[in-house]
Amino acid sequence: MTVKSIDKQYVLNTYNRFDLHLVEGKGSVVKDENGKEYIDLTTGIGVTAFGIADEKWVEAVTAQLTTLQHTSNLYYTTPCAMLAKAICEKTEMSKVFFSNSGAEANECAIKVARKYASDKGYDRYNILTLNNSFHGRTLATLSATGQQHYHELFNPLPAGFVHADANDIDCVISTAKENNVCAIMIECVQGEGGVIRLDTDFVKAIYSYAVENDILFIVDEVQTGNGRTGELYAYMNYSVKPDIFTTAKGLGGGLPIGACVVGEKAQNVLGFGDHGSTYGGNPVACAGALSVFERLTDELLAEVKYKSQYVFDALSKCDGVESVSGMGLMIGIKTKKPVGDVIKECMRNGVLTLSAKDKLRLLPALNIDFEILKKAVDVIKSACEI
Secondary structure, three states: OOHHHHHHHHOOOOOOOOOOEEEEEEEEEEEOOOOEEEOOOOHHHHHHOOOEEOHHHHHHHHHHOOOOOOOOOOOOOHHHHHHHHHHHHHHHOOOEEEEEOOOHHHHHHHHHHHHHHHHHOOOOOOEEEEEEEOOOHHHHHHOOEEEEHOOHHHHHHHEEEEEEOOHHHHHHHHHHHHHHHEEEEOOOOEOOOOOEEOOOHHHHHHHHHHOOOEEEEEEEEEOOOOOOOOOOHHHHHOOOOOOOEEEOOOHHHOOOOEEEEEHHHHHOOOOOOOOEEEEEOOOOHHHHHHHHHOOOOHHHHHHHHHHHHHHHHHOOOOEEEEEEEEEOEEEEEEEOOHHHHHHHHHOOOOOEEEEEEEEEOOOOOOOOOOOHHHHHHHHHHEEEEH
């Protein structure tokens, strides 16, 4: 039996996989079982921030594997403590809870927000999110997700979430008032919703309203974080500071890790026994994440912005492209052709891409070689042409 047939027989059929069996890679180039090479502009949906088999990440992970691969959170470990310290110092936040995924990080944020309101004596528990948002696939984070088609097969979902239109501050404020919310949670760029960047004035207005009304302001940085948008975290592009932000994906470099990062206002909300995770803060995952995080320098972020501008300029001028959206190296391309056809054509010509609704989505490694990036963009332009 082939790997593909074994997978189809024994793996639950939750993924509509491409007809592609990847076996190895290095940097931004991967190979299939026949030795064909592909330029990877997907990074495992924004995970392998420094590409495949990144040497510094491999070194950090391997060193930790040979000393202490896991212990419970009843004990201290160096990688967990040092990663939390690095994140808090770089963001001027206060404390971190580590989990295994972005959805889990968002679950933690939801719990913090509800307990914060309870501790304050507020009669509030609803959390407001935006229509077209995506916050995870657990039942609570599905309910938080502002896309009805994700809800349809899993009702009844947990109560306590309301939705308002993106880039409409009047809608947000009226919805918040009508539902007495305890928190507002946003993505600065709605990734799964079509790589749509929120307006600066809108984000600042939400922030101001939240501060004035002691409503926690939460930013979901699961996909936008860790250098992806050209700043360390996407909210930094807006000159606001959340009470809580969540992150995952690119932080781990390839191993599962999520983080719920809280500021001064919420740092003491959760106490002993209020939350937990068997694998959260795993030493190996944290060692790999620390290797990634320490290399998110100003120089690298400037490089991300430079490459982003190149892609925006190159593809905006393509005859087969209607528009280019996003921020940094989180890019959405509205094509005149059906996006599925463009993805298949790119794959045939050795470039792996993603979709987000009806758009082509690019999430290349932050350090992708510029010549490789140019080659991939040329393939995309050709695939988009009518």
